[in-house]
Amino acid sequence: MSKLVKTMITSLVVLLVIAIASLVVVLNVAGENEKGDAQTIDDIVNYSYESPEITTDLADGAFVRIQFQIVTDGKETLKEVEKRDFQLKNIIIKELATKTEEDFKSGLSELEQVVKSSLNELVEEGEITEVYTINKILQ
Structure with a gap:
């Protein structure tokens, strides 16, 4: 070669x-x-907000008591969610007013997703990474 x-x-x-x-x-x-x-579990705990229990009526006349754990991506977002507590309650009540008892028996994933997306539209800094239902009583 x-x-x-x-x-x-x-x-x-x-x-x-x-x-x-x-x-x-x-x-x-x-x-x-x-x-x-x-996120680590420590971050999830440190940057999450526990909503107050909300009791309201549903579209079919039943009542529900529900509570959420809202996970944010940081401390600043958590502070903003805490300040927007009244808006969170408003979002949940408006969404629950359209639901029936059957909607709760089939699952809550859709409600959690609506709460998450609605809150993400409101927050100006950061984002909501997850919404968990931590308490639910249907009457």
């Missing part, structure tokens, strides 16, 4: 090794960032 062919093959092998090494580094760094985005 000529000297030129040997040099070209060596250069291609070196470039290939560098490309593979770069790919491995990029994938590992991206994987670490995704792991860091998840």
Whole structure:
């Protein structure tokens, strides 16, 4: 083989090794960032707001007493949610007024999602990451 062919093959092998090494580094760094985005249980507890119990009537005349745990993404968002307590109650009461007893038997995921999206529209800084139903009594 000529000297030129040997040099070209060596250069291609070196470039290939560098490309593979770069790919491995990029994938590992991206994987670490995704792991860091998840909230720890301590963060969830520290940045969550427990709503007051709300008792109201439903569209079919039944009554419900319900309470939520609202998880935020940080301390500033938590403070804002605490200040917007009256708006939270308003959102919940308006949404519950359209529900029936059967809606509560089939699950609360839709209600939690509506509360989450409505609150996210209100907060100016940060976001609501999750809404959990922590107490529900249907009469």
